[in-house]
Amino acid sequence: KAKDEGRNVLRFFDPAMQTTLDERIGLERDLRLALDLGQFTPFYQAQVDREGRVLGAEVLLRWQHPERGMVSPAEFIPLAEATGLILPIGQWVLESACRQIDHWSGNDRLQHVRLAVNVSAREFRQPDFVDQVKHVLSETGADPARLRLELTESMVLEDVGGTFEKMEALKQLGIGFALDDFGTGHSSLAYLTRLPLDTLKIDSSFVFNLPDSHNDAVVAQTIISMARSLGLNVIAEGVETEAQRDFLALNHCHVYQGYLFSRPVPLEDFEKFCAASLEN
Numbered sequence: 001k002a003k004d005e006g007r008n009v010l011r012f013f014d015p016a017m018q019t020t021l022d023e024r025i026g027l028e029r030d031l032r033l034a035l036d037l038g039q040f041t042p043f044y045q046a047q048v049d050r051e052g053r054v055l056g057a058e059v060l061l062r063w064q065h066p067e068r069g070m071v072s073p074a075e076f077i078p079l080a081e082a083t084g085l086i087l088p089i090g091q092w093v094l095e096s097a098c099r100q101i102d103h104w105s106g107n108d109r110l111q112h113v114r115l116a117v118n119v120s121a122r123e124f125r126q127p128d129f130v131d132q133v134k135h136v137l138s139e140t141g142a143d144p145a146r147l148r149l150e151l152t153e154s155m156v157l158e159d160v161g162g163t164f165e166k167m168e169a170l171k172q173l174g175i176g177f178a179l180d181d182f183g184t185g186h187s188s189l190a191y192l193t194r195l196p197l198d199t200l201k202i203d204s205s206f207v208f209n210l211p212d213s214h215n216d217a218v219v220a221q222t223i224i225s226m227a228r229s230l231g232l233n234v235i236a237e238g239v240e241t242e243a244q245r246d247f248l249a250l251n252h253c254h255v256y257q258g259y260l261f262s263r264p265v266p267l268e269d270f271e272k273f274c275a276a277s278l279e280n
């Protein structure tokens with residue numbers, strides 16, 4: 001016991017740790033205010049087919065901090081998850097995506113665009129998650145067929161029964177599901193085949209070293225052929241080079257997301273990108 005306390009005391013007075021702690025408390029305080037202060041902006045990253053046509057976009061949240069500038073989601077999403085702030089933030093992202101979908105309906109150039117929204121485990125685990133989504137859909141009038149939710153392997157495996165039921169209920173509404181960062185978790189493949197998924201996203205870590213890395217090439221090929229055999233769409237994430245895209249195309253992956261096509265960008269830029277892609 002005394003030993004444990006000793007260790008805690010030591011840790012507490014470690015100046016580096018203290019700075020990290022202050023930093024975290026500061027960031028957390030600011031994060032609590034960010035929603036009300038209108039500091040979040042949804043960015044859109046195109047998902048394109050072989051001809052470069054935009055099929056959809058992933059919504060990626062950006063936080064414009066008054067002093068720190070743009071804070072990366074890699075930094076604030078884990079904090080939002082740990083504090084529970086991800087619940088109101090996630091709700092806001094979903095609402096904004098659904099409002100955007102509804103906004104585009106009737107616009108020849110944009111009404112086909114599907115929006116993919118990332119959903120954290122903590123959001124999805126809420127007992128009334130399905131009702132929340134239904135509510136947002138009816139409030140905004142968005143076509144559920146244009147909405148796709150991105151889940152990760154770990155959250156799906158966390159609560160097999162609950163996940164399955166919620167996914168089924170949302171699928172009934174017409175919503176699609178993508179499994180994000182596929183290949184990085186520890187999926188039970190048998191179990192995966194039972195989920196009402198429509199898309200697998202090959203994690204960028206397997207794309208990065210294509211086509212040179214033999215191991216990554218094998219992983220990518222395996223994911224693609226598995227997806228195809230299961231009748232799922234497959235999207236490659238983090239495509240930065242022609243060589244990566246060509247390898248993927250040769251191996252029958254025909255939808256791509258990555259800097260080669262577009263970075264995540266604000267709404268106006270995304271709309272311009274869509275318009276330009278139709279002119280090719």
Ligand code: C2E
Binds near residue numbers: 061118204258
């Ligand atoms: P993710 O869902 O796997 O999103 C893909 C990430 O890869 C994004 O990072 C995107 O900007 C980045 N990316 C796309 N193409 C390329 C490329 O060609 N090269 C490289 N190097 N990176 C590329 P971002 O925007 O920093 O987001 C990081 C993560 O934060 C996301 O990973 C997602 O897990 C989470 N996130 C972002 N927005 C939201 C949100 O609204 N809600 C939740 N729950 N999580 C979010």
Ligand code: MG
Binds near residue numbers: 118180
């Ligand atoms: Mg994602």
Ligand code: MG
Binds near residue numbers: 201203204237
């Ligand atoms: Mg991903």
Ligand code: MG
Binds near residue numbers: 152180181
């Ligand atoms: Mg992710």
